[in-house]
Amino acid sequence: MKKEVIDYKAIPGWGMDADPDNEPTYPIKNYTGDDHNRINYERSPQQPVTVEILQSNERPKPSVVFGTSVPPSGLSGIIRRYAFTHSEDRYRHWLPLILADRINVFEGIIDDVRKGHIPNIFAEKGFKATWKYNRQKIVSQVLVTSVVVLTLFSVLKKKK
Amino acid sequence: MNYRGPYRVRTEQRPMPEILHPEDAIVRVTRTCICGSDLHLYHGMVPDTRVGSTFGHEFTGIVEEIGPMVQNLKVGDHVLVPFNIACGKCNFCKQGLYGNCHESNPMATAVGGIFGYSHTAGGYDGGQAEYVRVPYADVGPTVIPPDMDPDDAVLLTDVVPTGYQAAEMGGIKEGDTVVIFGAGPIGIMAARCAWFFGPSRVIVIDHVDYRLEFAKNYAKCEVYNFKSLEDPVLFLKKTTDWYGADVCIDCVGCEAEGNGLQTFTGRKALLQAGAGTALQWAINSVKKGGIVSIVGVYGPPFNLIPIGNVVNKGITIRANQASVKRLLPKLIDHVQSGRLNPKGLITHRIPLEEISEAYNIFSSKLDNCIKTVLIPSAKA
Numbered sequence: 001m002k003k004e005v006i007d008y009k010a011i012p013g014w015g016m017d018a019d020p021d022n023e024p025t026y027p028i029k030n031y032t033g034d035d036h037n038r039i040n041y042e043r044s045p046q047q048p049v050t051v052e053i054l055q056s057n058e059r060p061k062p063s064v065v066f067g068t069s070v071p072p073s074g075l076s077g078i079i080r081r082y083a084f085t086h087s088e089d090r091y092r093h094w095l096p097l098i099l100a101d102r103i104n105v106f107e108g109i110i111d112d113v114r115k116g117h118i119p120n121i122f123a124e125k126g127f128k129a130t131w132k133y134n135r136q137k138i139v140s141q142v143l144v145t146s147v148v149v150l151t152l153f154s155v156l157k158k159k160k
Numbered sequence: 161m162n163y164r165g166p167y168r169v170r171t172e173q174r175p176m177p178e179i180l181h182p183e184d185a186i187v188r189v190t191r192t193c194i195c196g197s198d199l200h201l202y203h204g205m206v207p208d209t210r211v212g213s214t215f216g217h218e219f220t221g222i223v224e225e226i227g228p229m230v231q232n233l234k235v236g237d238h239v240l241v242p243f244n245i246a247c248g249k250c251n252f253c254k255q256g257l258y259g260n261c262h263e264s265n266p267m268a269t270a271v272g273g274i275f276g277y278s279h280t281a282g283g284y285d286g287g288q289a290e291y292v293r294v295p296y297a298d299v300g301p302t303v304i305p306p307d308m309d310p311d312d313a314v315l316l317t318d319v320v321p322t323g324y325q326a327a328e329m330g331g332i333k334e335g336d337t338v339v340i341f342g343a344g345p346i347g348i349m350a351a352r353c354a355w356f357f358g359p360s361r362v363i364v365i366d367h368v369d370y371r372l373e374f375a376k377n378y379a380k381c382e383v384y385n386f387k388s389l390e391d392p393v394l395f396l397k398k399t400t401d402w403y404g405a406d407v408c409i410d411c412v413g414c415e416a417e418g419n420g421l422q423t424f425t426g427r428k429a430l431l432q433a434g435a436g437t438a439l440q441w442a443i444n445s446v447k448k449g450g451i452v453s454i455v456g457v458y459g460p461p462f463n464l465i466p467i468g469n470v471v472n473k474g475i476t477i478r479a480n481q482a483s484v485k486r487l488l489p490k491l492i493d494h495v496q497s498g499r500l501n502p503k504g505l506i507t508h509r510i511p512l513e514e515i516s517e518a519y520n521i522f523s524s525k526l527d528n529c530i531k532t533v534l535i536p537s538a539k540a
């Protein structure tokens with residue numbers, strides 16, 4: 001697709017009604033027109049890419065700096081790599097990422113166990129705080145669960 | 161801190177962060193907060209939140225090490241670090257949009273880099289830790305003035321600028337009626353900051369009574385519990401002469417309650433990027449030609465909001481991530497002159513080691529929690 005060159009300044013009235021006060025972005029944005037000089041800014045040296053970075057396909061190269069926390073790995077990593085073949089506009093970018101996040105939770109547990117650490121999920125959920133400040137919730141949950149279990153149990157027993 | 165999955169976090173020893181770019185600094189954290197935004201991560205609502213990452217975008221700390229190109233900071237400085245990572249050179253930064261930097265996040269173009277805020281926001285480890293890597297150390301970090309309480313300083317990294325910008329984007333005029341949805345730290349700060357612009361009424365809506373009570377005392381505003389109003393929009397119309405508020409501000413974001421359909425599609429089925437209830441109410445209760453300001457955070461794909469009414473009513477919507485660096489000089493002055501008291505929001509001080517309990521307390525709104533500060537044991 002070749003871009004047609006239009007001599008826009010020759011269009012009758014071009015720019016006549018431009019009003020610099022019509023600037024709804026003020027004062028959040030200090031409009032300087034820099035956007036029209038967009039690719040010419042002075043860039044700092046690039047951070048070396050030392051880990052796998054999944055890059056949005058809506059940009060030509062990685063940003064100058066980036067985080068290096070938890071590079072993609074395992075099954076969730078494969079899904080994340082797939083997600084990044086689609087733009088941020090697509091559901092097929094975001095949904096696979098959410099799916100990968102859920103799978104990643106299981107990978108996390110496996111990883112913990114492999115390192116000889118059985119995760120204490122109660123502790124990780126801050127159970128102690130619920131016990132201290134909302135014991136009622138725990139008591140009612142325990143009550144509801146026992147009622148459900150007992151009912152199921154007696155129903156099953158009757159059937160026999 | 162270490163994220164293990166929705167509602168599961170713990171502390172764990174990690175390798176020391178390293179200088180990875182000549183403009184980096186390594187900061188030893190002195191204070192760090194848990195933010196309403198962290199709850200979106202904690203609840204598993206933000207795509208590409210990887211197990212093993214460290215959250216935390218509100219922190220202060222002592223500079224421990226600097227990269228060879230850093231000029232404005234020196235080892236030993238006590239700094240507050242804005243939550244947005246900004247280069248200071250791209251066209252967006254140059255125009256004051258430090259929350260929209262184009263050189264801090266390769267993983268997405270819509271959002272700039274944010275400390276400890278998933279890979280969608282750049283994959284940085286955050287400040288809920290003992291040490292943290294701070295890129296562009298000459299741009300964001302600001303030395304804490306010697307007479308400033310570090311508790312005030314840590315709230316200047318996000319809560320104060322966000323609350324202030326929420327009000328600022330509302331374009332509030334003298335005599336206006338301003339309605340703020342959400343009485344979390346951000347909504348309360350927005351209500352307090354709204355007064356700087358001269359309204360005659362500031363109304364805060366939430367459904368948690370202790371938070372409304374806190375907001376009323378802290379921000380001297382009117383408060384209403386939407387659970388006790390049958391129809392919050394109708395109520396707001398009535399109380400504004402059947403006209404609508406001049407300005408409505410969304411300080412809730414994607415985990416809103418109050419509308420079954422929004423809650424189901426947005427928070428349970430994930431058919432939209434969170435529940436748009438507060439935004440829907442904001443649009444429908446602002447006057448024609450009014451302004452809706454949004455700082456509540458929503459997920460990336462899309463939300464169900466009454467956009468037709470935006471057109472028919474001629475509403476101006478203004479929204480952004482707060483540009484912390486742009487606002488700091490003005491806000492430091494408001495704090496130093498005693499007009500603003502950020503640390504008054506802090507209700508809980510918890511050692512970093514008790515991170516799991518700290519998250520649970522803030523997330524489940526236990527013990528009348530408004531704002532939690534975490535203190536690493538190696539504190540200054």
Ligand SMILES: NC(=O)c1ccc[n+]([C@@H]2O[C@H](COP(=O)([O-])OP(=O)(O)OC[C@H]3O[C@@H](n4cnc5c(N)ncnc54)[C@H](O)[C@@H]3O)[C@@H](O)[C@H]2O)c1
Nearest residue numbers: 196197342344345346366412413416417455456457481482
């Ligand atoms: N744009 C930014 O720069 C920026 C910065 C910080 C935080 N945030 C966002 O601001 C929002 C608020 O942050 P916070 O720390 O105060 O969080 P928070 O979770 O403590 O507060 C949210 C409050 O909204 C209330 N709420 C729920 N549904 C509501 C409804 N329909 N109407 C009115 N209130 C309702 C909740 O009860 C809660 O008190 C979050 O979405 C957060 O991510 C944005």
Ligand SMILES: [Zn+2]
Nearest residue numbers: 195197218318
């Ligand atoms: Zn925050």
Ligand SMILES: [Zn+2]
Nearest residue numbers: 247250253261
């Ligand atoms: Zn920039």
